[in-house]
Amino acid sequence: MEFALSEAQRQMQDSLRSALTRACPLARVRDVADRGLARDDAVWAVVCELGVPALLVPEAHGGLGLSLLDAAIAAEELGRRAAPVPFLGSAVLATIALREAASAEQQAQWLPRIATGEAVVGVALCEALAGAGAGVQLRDERLHGSSCFVIDAAQAEAYLLAAADGSLYLVSAEAPGLHRVPLLSIDATRPLSELHLDGVVAQRLPGSDARTLRRLRDAAWVINAADTLGAGWAMIDQSVAFAHDRKQFGRAIGTFQAVKHMCAEMASELEITRAIVWYAAHAFDEKPEVLSLYAAHAKALLGDAGQFVARTATEVHGGMGITDDLGLHHWYKRIGLNRQLYGGPGWARRIAAVEQGWARI
Amino acid sequence: MDLRLNSKHEKLLERVRAFLVEHGHRSVPTIPGERPGPRLLAWQKLLLEHGYAGRTVPRDYGGYGAEPDVMEQHLITEEFTRAGVALGIGNQGISMLVPTLLELGTEEQKHAYIPATLRGDLVWCQGYSEPGAGSDLASLQTRGVEDGEDIVVNGQKIWTSTAHEADMIFCLVRTEPDAPKHAGISYLLFSMKSPGVTIRPLKTMTGRAEFNEVFFTDVRVPRHQIVGQRGDGWKVANATLKHERGYLANPGLLTQRYAELTRLLQDEGVDDPVLLDRLMQLQGRVLAQQCHGMRLLTCAERREDPGLAGLITKLQGCEVRHQLAILATDALEESGLLVAGSPHARANGLWQERAMFDLGLIIGGGTAQIQKNIIAERGLGMPREPKAAV
Numbered sequence: 001m002e003f004a005l006s007e008a009q010r011q012m013q014d015s016l017r018s019a020l021t022r023a024c025p026l027a028r029v030r031d032v033a034d035r036g037l038a039r040d041d042a043v044w045a046v047v048c049e050l051g052v053p054a055l056l057v058p059e060a061h062g063g064l065g066l067s068l069l070d071a072a073i074a075a076e077e078l079g080r081r082a083a084p085v086p087f088l089g090s091a092v093l094a095t096i097a098l099r100e101a102a103s104a105e106q107q108a109q110w111l112p113r114i115a116t117g118e119a120v121v122g123v124a125l126c127e128a129l130a131g132a133g134a135g136v137q138l139r140d141e142r143l144h145g146s147s148c149f150v151i152d153a154a155q156a157e158a159y160l161l162a163a164a165d166g167s168l169y170l171v172s173a174e175a176p177g178l179h180r181v182p183l184l185s186i187d188a189t190r191p192l193s194e195l196h197l198d199g200v201v202a203q204r205l206p207g208s209d210a211r212t213l214r215r216l217r218d219a220a221w222v223i224n225a226a227d228t229l230g231a232g233w234a235m236i237d238q239s240v241a242f243a244h245d246r247k248q249f250g251r252a253i254g255t256f257q258a259v260k261h262m263c264a265e266m267a268s269e270l271e272i273t274r275a276i277v278w279y280a281a282h283a284f285d286e287k288p289e290v291l292s293l294y295a296a297h298a299k300a301l302l303g304d305a306g307q308f309v310a311r312t313a314t315e316v317h318g319g320m321g322i323t324d325d326l327g328l329h330h331w332y333k334r335i336g337l338n339r340q341l342y343g344g345p346g347w348a349r350r351i352a353a354v355e356q357g358w359a360r361i
Numbered sequence: 362m363d364l365r366l367n368s369k370h371e372k373l374l375e376r377v378r379a380f381l382v383e384h385g386h387r388s389v390p391t392i393p394g395e396r397p398g399p400r401l402l403a404w405q406k407l408l409l410e411h412g413y414a415g416r417t418v419p420r421d422y423g424g425y426g427a428e429p430d431v432m433e434q435h436l437i438t439e440e441f442t443r444a445g446v447a448l449g450i451g452n453q454g455i456s457m458l459v460p461t462l463l464e465l466g467t468e469e470q471k472h473a474y475i476p477a478t479l480r481g482d483l484v485w486c487q488g489y490s491e492p493g494a495g496s497d498l499a500s501l502q503t504r505g506v507e508d509g510e511d512i513v514v515n516g517q518k519i520w521t522s523t524a525h526e527a528d529m530i531f532c533l534v535r536t537e538p539d540a541p542k543h544a545g546i547s548y549l550l551f552s553m554k555s556p557g558v559t560i561r562p563l564k565t566m567t568g569r570a571e572f573n574e575v576f577f578t579d580v581r582v583p584r585h586q587i588v589g590q591r592g593d594g595w596k597v598a599n600a601t602l603k604h605e606r607g608y609l610a611n612p613g614l615l616t617q618r619y620a621e622l623t624r625l626l627q628d629e630g631v632d633d634p635v636l637l638d639r640l641m642q643l644q645g646r647v648l649a650q651q652c653h654g655m656r657l658l659t660c661a662e663r664r665e666d667p668g669l670a671g672l673i674t675k676l677q678g679c680e681v682r683h684q685l686a687i688l689a690t691d692a693l694e695e696s697g698l699l700v701a702g703s704p705h706a707r708a709n710g711l712w713q714e715r716a717m718f719d720l721g722l723i724i725g726g727g728t729a730q731i732q733k734n735i736i737a738e739r740g741l742g743m744p745r746e747p748k749a750a751v
Contacts, residue, residue: 001370001432002363003655004663069362240741254743257734263741264733268673275652276645282362297645304642349641358637 003275009073016077019046024081026327032084033188033330038154040084047083048117053091058099061111068092068219068284072226072277079230079338082330084189088223089123089152090114093216094160097168100215101207106170110158122156122173124195129217130343131351131361134164142177142199143169149341153180153193161195161202168208175200187337189330215284218291221299221348222280224338228306229277231334232270235313238328239263242317262312269305276301296352303345306335364655366436373433377440380411390447394571396526397450397481405449405481413437414449415479418459423476431661435654442613452523454478454485458531461600465589470550474529486553488518488532488575489598496731498533499542499595503577505534505549507584512536512549514557514580520725524560524573527553537592546594551582567717568700612647612654615678618685619647625708631692639688646681650674669740676732679723686716 005013023046032040047053055071057063064070071092078087095114098107113119126149127135136145147161159178161169171178177198185192205212240263243254253259280294310332314321321328339345353359366374389401397405408414409425416434418424427433441448449455459478462471477483494501503516514534524530530553537545553560557580562570589597626640653674660667689712690697700710723729737743 001366001655001659003652003659004362006362236741240743243743251747252744254737255746257730257746260737260743260746261730261733263743264736267669267736267741268676268733271670272646272653272673272677273649274670275656276649278362278656279652282364286362286364294648297641297648300641301645301649346638349638349645352641352644353637358640359634 003278005069005073005278009070012070013073013077016050016052016074017080019050020077020081020083024083026330029082029084029189029330030327036188036191037084038191039086043083044085044117047078047085047087052078052087053095053117054115056092056095056099057111057115061107061115063095063111063115067281068222069278069281071219072222072281075223075226076230079227079232079334080234082189082231082234082334086120086152086155086190088190088220088227089160090120090156092219092223093123093125094121094152096219097160097205097208097212097216101168101205101209101212103206106203106205110170119158120152120156121170122150122153122159122193124150124153124159124161125213125216125220126150126342128162128213129220130347134162136161136169136197137164138167138169138202140199141201143171143197143202144199146194146196148192148194149183150180150193150195151190151341153195154182154191159195161197162213163202166208166210166213168205168212169202170205171197171200171202175202185337186333189334190337214292215288217342218280218295219284220342221295222277222284224341225273225277225298225302226281228302228335228338229270229274231331231338232266232302232306232309235309235328235331235335236263236266236270239266239313239316246318259316262316266309266312270309273298273301273305293352293355296348296355299343300345300348300352303339303348306339310335366432370432370436374436374440377413377437380413381440381444381446385444385446388446391449391451394523394526396484401450402481404447405479408449409479413441414455415459418463418475418479422463422471423479431658435658438611439613442617445617450481452484453487454483454529457487458485461531461597462588464600465597467585467588469585470588474550483529484523484527486521486524486527486530486573486575488521488530490520491517492519496728498598499546501533501535501546503532503534504538505536505547505582507536508581510584511581512547512584512587514549514551514577514582516577518575518577519563519572521560521573521575522571524553524575525562529553530575531588533594533598536594540592543595544592546598547591548588548594548597549582550586550588551580555580555582557581565717565721567714571718571721612650612678615647615650615681615685618682619644622685622689625689625712626692629692629707633692636688636692639691643681643685643688646677646684650677650681653677669736672732672736672740675727676729676736679719680729683716683719683723686712686719690716 024043028040028043051064052074054063055066055074059065098110124147127133135147136143156173158173159171163169177200179196181194183192183194243259244252246253277298280298283291283294314328314332317328320326350359354361387404389404405414412425412427415424416427417429420426455478459475462475489498491501491503505512505514529550532549533546534549535545536547557578559576561574563572563574564570657667657671693707696705696707699706700713738745
């Protein structure tokens, strides 16, 4: 038995970490946030260069054919830098849906271009994944209705949607009758939109069913959790460094136990969750029978641990913690989105209970 | 990530399962603080013969002599725990002193003590904490003064579980009063029947005396009863504490407690959504620690230092263990107040008792606050607190 990242995974982690440290300093994040951009093109170019959008695309379609654990490693590094690039929607959820439920033509049309980063597919699955039904119905072969909290939408060529019939559909971003409204959320690094559909022509993914949706939900939960793991550690590292440098009462504040214990609690609460994130990601490919239980717990644990780290790290920084100048709030907000999107910790725990017959939805 | 077992481990697992089916019914649990009775001694003997106790202890010292393999030990513990079968005698002599002697004892000490301790014939207690030396253990004041071939011990120890049943004590004593506090301590082994040893039971909030106070008045200990060098006792004790912290946070035990808790909630017909959410919170933490345990296991197999990940297990494990008991007492509502022997008591008051006992575990073996200092200073590299002026 080997419960650890492989050598190749560690190398990928290292190269992503150093590349993103160079390519995505706080200034890039701030720029995207201040100007309300959908993404940072320079960071996106680096991420594509490193093959991040290709991770889950099968090799037959020009991808790397890797596992969700590899995607989770990438998510952790993106979270660590609060990287303003599309990932969860296009490179994870749309890619998995295409891989597992699309026709050969659909796969050939989209997967190679997703892998290079040339195409981005927005994902409108929030209602379906968070257990709120679907806001979109199929009538006369066309989609009607609306979907909220759409991710990776701004530069998308197409959208993946779930309709009330439980199937997945692709629609072109240029399709007549489709209207996108940007939402303004706390997290500027991954903007959200709303889609309105008034008789939009759609292509069904022929293999899509309730199981596909469950797997997409579980994958989204694991990737959200992994992003928080990285973002949370970025906040802890920054807090520890600040506690070294900042002096009050003639001492580095890191020598005070009150401050030290805040840092220890953050590290303890966050690091204890790393292994279950790995395990849940591994289960996606290797142990599908336990995936939902572990993905739900990973999402709930990181939702709570992330929130604790986000507020505590802010407090360690004292008054500066809440300023825009410091910029720590970008991570606070990133963690906030990871916690709320596709159901908060309470909802994820409810799914865990349902999985084991403790409750009904 | 590869969670499959290799063929060696698969075969071991088959042997363990066959053993449990054949002999599991003969198992006898260790009752904390009590001397092993004849049935437990017989069970321990069987386990030693099959290599499920003293597995990696060399045959010369009464063990089974297997090559150290952390995965094997993990599988054995996990299978026994899952089957609800006691893994032989669990006491501080076996879990702490034996590994310490193997690492740092003389040949004479190993032969004299390890076989009898493994068999359960020799029962030990631990003499570390003192009324004035808890978290600051190195400030201990029990004195050992050389007199001829002996060291004469005077002082007091506290939190000494099993002292009233123990044959021997492994004890920290200040032998070099002028040396810096960490450098002046020796690790001594001596008989609890020695003249000058007095024991007073220490009753705790559970109503039972799980601990004792032990007083030493001119207790004479031969000099060769020191483990390691004179004055090196702090180093020797740290080897032991390392074993204790692993012992206090066993994720398999949490899994077992969680399963017990779910059975209780099912039996009581609990369907309150708030309690259910709390149960799921705890399940998440138990599963996380199970996965964390596998991560540390792989580190141990590869002889990699797990770093910070290794420093958080005691803090996390003891907290969740306590919370499991607290949830059980909440779920039992008013009945949860009733203690052993009361009419209407559930599970004989076990969960209230556990909640209180497990609170002690959060404090014992390095308090949660000391754990946080260690996590911050060793794990995160934060600066140490300036030394107080003496």
